[in-house]
Amino acid sequence: MLSRRIGKQFCGHFKGSFGRFQSTLVVAEHNNETLTPITQNTITAAKNLGGNISVLVAGTKCGPAAEALSKTDGITKVLVAESDIFKGLTVENLTALIVATQNKNKYTHILAGASTLGKTVIPRVAAKLDVSPISDVIGIKSTDTFIRSIYAGNAIQTIQANDPIKILSIRGTSFEPATLGSGSATIEKVPVEGCDTQLSEFVSQELSKSDRPELTSAKVVVSGGRGMKSSDNFKILFDLADKLNAAVGASRAAVDAGYAPSHFLVGQTGSIIAPDLYIAVGISGAIQHLAGMKDSKTIVAINKDPEAPIFQVADYGLVEDLFKAVPEMTGKL
Numbered sequence: 001m002l003s004r005r006i007g008k009q010f011c012g013h014f015k016g017s018f019g020r021f022q023s024t025l026v027v028a029e030h031n032n033e034t035l036t037p038i039t040q041n042t043i044t045a046a047k048n049l050g051g052n053i054s055v056l057v058a059g060t061k062c063g064p065a066a067e068a069l070s071k072t073d074g075i076t077k078v079l080v081a082e083s084d085i086f087k088g089l090t091v092e093n094l095t096a097l098i099v100a101t102q103n104k105n106k107y108t109h110i111l112a113g114a115s116t117l118g119k120t121v122i123p124r125v126a127a128k129l130d131v132s133p134i135s136d137v138i139g140i141k142s143t144d145t146f147i148r149s150i151y152a153g154n155a156i157q158t159i160q161a162n163d164p165i166k167i168l169s170i171r172g173t174s175f176e177p178a179t180l181g182s183g184s185a186t187i188e189k190v191p192v193e194g195c196d197t198q199l200s201e202f203v204s205q206e207l208s209k210s211d212r213p214e215l216t217s218a219k220v221v222v223s224g225g226r227g228m229k230s231s232d233n234f235k236i237l238f239d240l241a242d243k244l245n246a247a248v249g250a251s252r253a254a255v256d257a258g259y260a261p262s263h264f265l266v267g268q269t270g271s272i273i274a275p276d277l278y279i280a281v282g283i284s285g286a287i288q289h290l291a292g293m294k295d296s297k298t299i300v301a302i303n304k305d306p307e308a309p310i311f312q313v314a315d316y317g318l319v320e321d322l323f324k325a326v327p328e329m330t331g332k333l
């Protein structure tokens with residue numbers, strides 16, 4: 001078993017907030033039109049805390065995202081901050097907005113997904129409010145006690161937080177997505193004065209275009225490691241992925257060697273995913289890689305080394321040369 005429970009490592013003096021009125025602010029991640037899936041997982045985590053939930057949507061023309069959130073079960077209020085200063089969601093301006101919203105409404109908890117955005121904004125907000133951020137939360141035991149993953153997922157820590165405001169980043173794969181459709185939250189505009197920090201400016205972004213599903217939301221992922229030996233060889237993974245309607249991922253060794261682009265990276269320093277099916281091809285199974293995919297429902301490993309650690313977490317293992325096995329699988333689908 002990969003995870004080793006090491007119990008309560010940090011256990012400060014208990015000043016729990018049971019009985020106190022809970023109110024949580026969830027920071028929504030979206031592209032103005034649609035919500036990023038981790039927002040729905042974070043809302044479920046917020047529901048586990050109890051009390052009122054407000055969701056903050058900052059963007060330029062984010063009406064559709066706010067509308068979808070207002071119909072999400074369990075949300076009391078959707079707070080909308082619409083302004084050009086949130087173009088590209090620069091983290092400095094978003095931090096200023098969250099802090100201003102917190103100072104006005106005095107939430108007991110502030111939550112964001114443990115995505116690139118959440119990992120960037122949560123520590124900033126915590127620093128501004130002079131409390132400790134609690135990152136990568138995978139379970140909520142009570143309003144002040146949280147379970148989080150540490151040492152690249154190799155140990156689980158239960159932590160009790162004494163800060164008056166708990167600021168958490170939530171690992172999406174550990175919470176079911178909240179369902180959209182049955183709620184009726186009110187939508188409220190929030191002032192944005194004072195949130196233009198002028199510390200950074202959004203210039204442009206180039207999004208990779210692909211007909212394949214996005215790595216973090218795909219139900220099936222085919223990943224390649226150093227065993228692929230070249231970027232050209234990734235073609236056999238793309239062929240398999242196309243048959244399975246899968247996203248393609250990669251290990252750090254494959255990314256560092258230039259076989260795959262960095263947005264393919266799965267693991268501690270890349271995407272943390274939990275698809276229904278994860279096929280690891282030519283990947284040894286280092287803990288930093290497992291940290292990003294071990295929660296997948298079914299794991300298949302193809303590796304020519306029967307001693308490769310990936311087989312310890314695999315549901316199905318194939319000891320075989322990948323250049324023989326993968327085209328054969330694709331041919332049979």
Ligand SMILES: Cc1cc2nc3c(=O)[nH]c(=O)nc-3n(C[C@H](O)[C@H](O)[C@H](O)COP(=O)(O)OP(=O)(O)OC[C@H]3O[C@@H](n4cnc5c(N)ncnc54)[C@H](O)[C@@H]3O)c2cc1C
Binds near residue numbers: 226269323
């Ligand atoms: C701080 C830190 C953070 C890190 N973060 C990440 C991270 O986010 N993600 C990540 O993946 N790694 C991460 N790493 C790197 C990690 O430790 C490993 O080095 C990396 O995952 C190894 O990648 P790999 O399995 O592709 O390569 P290797 O460990 O070299 O394994 C290659 C595998 O391919 C098999 N193979 C070779 N040829 C064939 C063939 N023809 N057919 C079948 N099998 C074959 C071999 O048997 C071997 O098991 C991190 C490391 C550090 C220190």
